[in-house]
Structures are given as C-alpha cells and as structure tokens.
C-alpha cells in the first residue's frame with residue numbers, strides 16, 4: 001500500500017495521462033460527470049456521486065458501429081475501430097464498480113459485445129472508498145461494501161492522504177508504471193500504521209452505512225419463484241401513476257444496459273450506423289417490425305423494476321441488477337424510484 | 350395542510366369529486382411525489398410543504414379520461430399551465446375542481462442537501478428563512494438560497510383560475526420584486542454577449558444534456574400525442590445526441606414548439622438532472638414576444654388570441670430577424 005499526499009494527486013494524474021487516457025469526475029457547468037481529463041483541468045473527487053455513472057467509459061451513451069457509403073454504384077463499409085488505447089478510470093465508488101460486473105455478465109457472455117470487450121480489456125479501474133455515504137445510498141442491501149470498493153486498485157482518501165492498494169494484475173501493472181511518482185510523493189509510513197488508518201476509516205464508513213435510512217430493505221420477495229405473482233401485482237397501477245416516462249432513471253443508472261441501433265443518414269456523406277442507450281420507459285422501446293409488445297406506460301414501468309429485481313437475478317445466479325447507488329432516488333423528477341417499488345411490492349408498506 | 354386534507358375529504362364524501370390529485374409523503378422528507386388519492390383514508394399520506402414543487406396540471410390530461418371530476422391542488426404558477434391546457438383543449442375545465450393553494454415558494458432539495466442539511470423530515474417557510482425539521486433537530490437556511498430558480502423570480506401570487514382558495518387570497522399581489530424581481534436579467538446578460546460567447550455558454554450547458562426527455566415530458570406545453578422526437582422516421586430521434594449540434598437541435602426545436610405557449614412555469618429546469626438552465630431559452634422567446642407584440646402572458650386567460658397564432662397589420666415584419674442578427 002502506498003500513501004501519498006492528496007496535494008500530489010494532480011502529479012499522479014499527469015503521470016497516468018502521459019501514457020494512457022484518464023477518466024475523472026470533472027466539474028463542468030456546476031455538475032460533476034466523468035470525462036476525459038487533460039492536464040491542468042480541475043477534477044472533483046469530493047462529490048460522492050457523479051450525475052451519470054462511470055458507465056460511459058465502457059459503454060458510451062452513443063457510439064458509431066460502422067459507416068457506409070455508396071459511390072458510383074459501389075457500396076463501401078468502414079467498420080469502427082475497436083478501442084485499442086489503454087485507459088484508467090479513477091474514483092469509481094463501490095456501487096459503480098459492482099455495476100461493471102452486472103454489465104460484464106451481459107456483454108461478455110456469448111455473443112460477446114466486441115466494442116464493450118475491447119474497452120474492458122484496455123481499461124483499468126481505480127476505485128475510491130466513500131468517506132461520507134449519503135442518505136440515498138443503499139448499496140449495503142446488495143452486499144456491496146463502500147469501505148472496500150474493489151476493482152483493480154482500491155483507494156481511500158483520509159484527511160490529506162490518498163491510500164493506494166493494488167488488487168489485481170492490472171492494478172499491479174498500473175502501480176508499477178507509476179512507481180516513480182508514487183514513491184517520490186510518498187509519505188513515509190510504516191506498513192502497519194497505514195493498514196491501521198485504513199482499517200479505522202473502513203470501520204467508520206461501515207458504521208455510517210449501518211445507520212443510513214435505506215440500508216435495511218427487505219428483498220426477500222424478489223426471487224425468481226415469485227415472478228408471476230410480482231408481475232401480476234395490482235400495486236403497479238398505483239406505483240406507476242406519477243411516472244413521466246422520461247429516461248432519467250435509466251440514463252443515470254450504472255447498470256441499465258439496453259441500447260437501440262439507429263442510422264444517421266448523412267446523405268451524400270453516407271450513413272453512420274450507431275447505437276445509443278435506450279430506455280424501457282420510452283414508447284418505442286423494443287419496437288419491432290410486428291409492433292410493440294409493451295403498449296402502455298404501466299408495462300414499461302414494470303419492465304424496469306422487474307428486470308432489475310427479478311429477471312436479471314433469475315438469469316445470473318441471484319445477482320440483482322440494482323447496486324443501490326441511489327441516483328434514481330435523487331434524480332427522478334416525480335420522486336419515484338426503485339426503493340419505493342421495493343418497499344411497496346416487498347410488503348413493507 | 351390539515352385544512353387541505355379536511356376539504357378534500359369533504360369533497361370526496363359529498364361526491365363533488367371522484368379523486369384527488371395532490372402530493373404524497375416520500376421516503377425522505379424532501380421527495381414528496383405527485384399522487385392520486387381515491388379514498389378519504391388515503392389522504393393520511395397527503396403532504397403540502399416547500400418540497401412540493403411538482404406542477405400537477407399536466408396530470409389532468411390523463412385524469413380527464415377517467416370517470417368523474419378530479420380535485421387538483423394548484424399553486425399560483427401552476428394555474429397558468431392549467432389555463433393554457435384548457436385553452437388548447439387538452440384538459441376539460443368542467444371535469445376539474447381546482448383548489449388554489451397559497452405559496453411562499455418551493456425549494457430545490459439538492460440545494461438544501463448541499464447546504465449540509467441532512468436527515469430532513471419536513472420544512473416550512475418563515476419570512477425569508479427556510480426552517481427545516483431534521484433528525485438532528487431544527488435547522489435553517491436563507492430561503493433565497495434554497496428556492497427553485499422560478500421561485501426566485503416568482504410571477505406573482507395570483508391564482509388565475511380556481512374554484513376555491515385555501516391559504517391564499519383573491520387577487521393577491523406580491524410576487525415579482527418581493528423575491529428577486531427581474532426574470533429577464535439573465536436573458537439580458539446573454540443578449541449582451543457576442544454570438545461566439547453565447548454559443549460557448551450554450552455549448553457548455555447543453556453538452557451535459559443526457560437526452561432523458563424529462564424537460565419535455567414534464568412540460569405542460571409539450572402535450573403532443575406523438576412528439577416529433579419520438580418518431581423513428583425522423584433523424585433526430587429522441588434517444589441520443591449524435592453530436593454536439595444535435596443536442597442543440599433538440600432544445601431549439603422544443604423551444605420553438607412551446608414559444609408563445611410556455612407560461613414560464615419552470616418545470617423544465619426544475620427536473621433537469623444536469624441542472625441546465627432551460628428556462629433561459631423560453632424566456633428569450635417570452636421577452637421577444639413582449640417586445641414585438643406587447644406584453645403577453647401565456648395561460649393568463651383562456652380566451653385571448655396568442656400573438657404567434659394571430660395576425661394583425663401591426664405585426665413586426667419577418668425582416669426583423671435579419672436586422673437583429675446584425676444583417677448576417
């Protein structure tokens with residue numbers, strides 16, 4: 001484990017971005033979102049949750065798949081190059097890290113999504129423990145430990161120090177490549193002392209998590225064997241009513257994985273086929289040649305929560321596809337969210 | 350608040366209304382949700398406090414398709430939206446029973462939370478202070494710092510349409526000035542910039558847009574059955590920004606579509622997850638309409654002809670656009 005001064009972070013980031021791309025939470029026009037960092041740009045590690053999750057780094061909101069053009073009666077197809085440049089995402093919280101596992105299950109199983117796979121292969125994740133979890137956080141329900149966020153390298157910011165602990169091969173490699181700057185900015189600390197400080201921080205974080213209002217939800221009813229009972233519940237009628245059918249909850253969510261494929265017709269300049277995030281809340285979600293199988297908002301609303309809490313776990317060994325980041329809790333314009341659904345359908349209220 | 354509940358119960362009991370549209374207590378003190386109450390006992394969860402920013406008038410489009418009359422609680426600014434919806438034949442006035450509720454401003458939860466006020470249970474406004482009841486005791490902050498932008502420049506406390514008022518008085522003045530005043534100040538600031546600077550301002554703001562459509566879906570003026578951005582024949586389909594130009598296109602088209610009908614209710618900027626000051630686009634139109642056609646407030650009544658859908662010989666010539674653009 002390394003311990004460096006937070007004042008030296010810019011130096012560390014500069015060292016990373018010398019050889020690879022670096023994605024950091026950046027503050028722009030009063031909001032914090034992940035973005036490609038360039039030297040000298042201010043970053044924001046104080047905001048606990050970026051508006052959008054770090055999902056864009058691996059699965060961007062929209063990306064071109066290929067371009068095609070017809071010239072003199074000849075059709076040419078120009079496939080999009082896959083990601084081939086190493087990059088680092090720094091500062092991901094435990095919930096967002098877990099969300100990558102949720103995405104991996106979908107995109108890395110057959111048929112493998114090559115665009116996603118290339119980014120996963122080239123990306124190294126440096127996580128950051130949550131010094132001050134917020135009341136909208138409910139990661140604890142999903143076995144996520146905000147005090148030990150995992151990924152390739154785990155970090156903690158405690159007072160004016162950053163503690164850096166590589167966990168995987170990729171993490172070791174990154175650490176090795178940064179050795180010079182890590183050592184030059186290192187504060188001499190005996191290993192046990194650093195371990196002890198981190199352990200204390202972890203204990204403090206876990207104590208806060210324990211006390212958060214949403215940390216103890218009852219998920220016991222959300223099991224594959226209750227699928228039909230939950231699907232047919234009359235409670236959806238009441239739950240969905242205020243929903244505006246916007247896409248806020250799905251677009252800020254780190255685990256939502258649906259996308260649509262569309263063409264951008266540039267006329268003489270050819271056609272760009274691109275994919276972009278889709279939202280189950282949108283009226284043309286899963287629109288196919290024969291029509292649409294969900295024709296009302298109540299069905300679309302139900303899809304979002306059944307997918308997170310019932311269908312996904314049925315397909316992936318009981319793993320929920322909500323990580324409790326609470327973004328939908330704070331951002332839904334109608335103050336609806338998955339917690340209200342869990343409580344209501346789970347029989348708590 | 351108790352008065353509102355009592356009255357709603359009476360109206361449900363005597364059959365005047367079949368349901369109540371109001372706000373329901375959320376999990377946190379700061380997130381009440383719009384809700385229907387069909388039975389008297391459901392009203393135990395009814396809440397009306399400074400966190401009830403949601404304008405309920407658009408829900409009446411859906412409520413109008415249900416059997417019977419719907420009782421709705423509207424704040425002063427919400428009543429303009431309702432009038433506009435009635436004017437556009439989207440809401441049936443006769444199937445709506447309106448209780449105008451008094452308002453001292455609604456707050457943005459994020460601002461209160463960012464001020465370090467945690468464990469919120471309830472809030473109330475006292476003069477220019479927001480008093481917040483929390484798990485850790487009574488907290489307070491300056492009201493101005495907590496208010497939604499629209500409330501900082503409130504149009505006034507008059508309900509332009511209602512069946513009865515509770516906690517408010519007929520023809521109540523105050524409003525602009527009492528809070529902050531000139532809602533066009535920021536628009537003027539932008540007008541004073543060079544085209545290049547203005548472009549940079551909008552690019553910085555709009556490049557945050559995640560195309561979630563919350564601004565459109567919450568907007569009482571956006572009530573098309575099928576929005577042009579939802580059609581899959583149209584290149585600017587709703588779902589993504591193909592490039593930085595496209596996101597402007599979405600917003601510019603939307604601003605044109607609501608021009609002359611936008612009441613400046615402030616819902617778009619209230620709901621935007623990225624905090625984009627969308628009201629500025631619409632206010633620019635409102636300001637120009639005022640300049641060229643005389644003062645006009647959408648939703649102030651249900652009969653007058655709107656400047657952009659009317660013709661008079663005094664109308665400005667289209668050439669004004671060219672002149673104002675510096676003849677480029």
Ligand code: SF4
Pocket residue numbers: 242243244245246247248249250281331332333334335336337
């Ligand atoms: S649940 Fe909320 S955020 Fe999601 S679509 Fe409905 S209104 Fe929008």
Ligand code: SF4
Pocket residue numbers: 249252253254255256308321322323324325326327328329338
């Ligand atoms: S459903 Fe909501 S809380 Fe769960 S991961 Fe998605 S945004 Fe976060």
Ligand code: SF4
Pocket residue numbers: 048049093094095096130133134137138139140144145146323324325326
């Ligand atoms: S949900 Fe958990 S991991 Fe995510 S930000 Fe909150 S405390 Fe951290």
Ligand code: SF4
Pocket residue numbers: 424425426427452453454455499500501502503504505506
């Ligand atoms: S704009 Fe005025 S009337 Fe509307 S919520 Fe704000 S203070 Fe109340």
Ligand code: SF4
Pocket residue numbers: 557558559560561562563564565620621622623624625627
């Ligand atoms: S609400 Fe905000 S982020 Fe969503 S589409 Fe509108 S401007 Fe974009």
